[in-house]
Amino acid sequence: MNRPLKEDYIDIHTHDSVIAAGIFAIENLMAHEAGLPADIPSRTCTFGIHPWHLKKETIDVLIAKVKKAARSPNLVAIGEAGFDKLRGPETEIQARAFEEQVLISEEIKKPLFIHCVRSWNELLPVHKRLRPKMPWLIHGFRGKPELAQQLIDKGMYLSFWFDFVIRAESSELLRSLPRERIFFETDGADVDIRTIYGKVAADLELDVDELKAVVMKNYYEFFSPLSDE
DSSP: OOOOOOTOOEEEESOOOOOTTTTTEEEEEESSOOOOOOOTTOOOOOOOGGGGGTTTTTHHHHHHHHHTTTTTTTTTEEEEEEEEEESSSSSHHHHHHHHHHHHHHOOOOOEEEEEEEEEHHHHHHHHHHOOOSSSSEEEEEOOHHHHHHHHHTTTEEEEHHHHHHTSSGHHHHHHHHHGGGGGETTTTTTTOHHHHHHHHHHTTTTOHHHHHHHHHHHHHTGGGTTTTO
């Protein structure tokens, strides 16, 4: 499995990224697409069923594909999986797909990357009921401090929405949260992860190398179930 170097910027969640020196990017592949992690062994990947692309007619096929992808040596997490009130099928179908992916995550002892839009009342009861041992990461977070702290209190990690985190309004939130629970991402957008690190480092009164060290430590804590591989 590929691992970040000490000097790398970690882009925890992206799509169709271009390999660049000094940037360690985790590529997200989705089950409705043609590829599998094993098709790109040079990349570190996540794989899951995105709620936008979930249909009642294909749910069983997609779940089976996630189970197959879970055996890929370059797969580090399941997802992005989750709930979306704005796009996707009815909540019952989203819930079934999500819970199946939680179980796969637990079985293979790898974390879960989560997409959640206006669906915290669906997500949090699943966490309470299933009591997962594997860590969960909320990708694209741009919520209020109270929600952020609630999620962190339940053991989750946050990766911030790329557009939100570079705006001034995110600064207070960033300063209010424990640094050991944060990540940053580009999500495949035309934004440089180095720009994000520069802005956040200024918010936290760190230099960029110090922020890199924080995120690197978080990376190995989050992926600690992989430490014996």
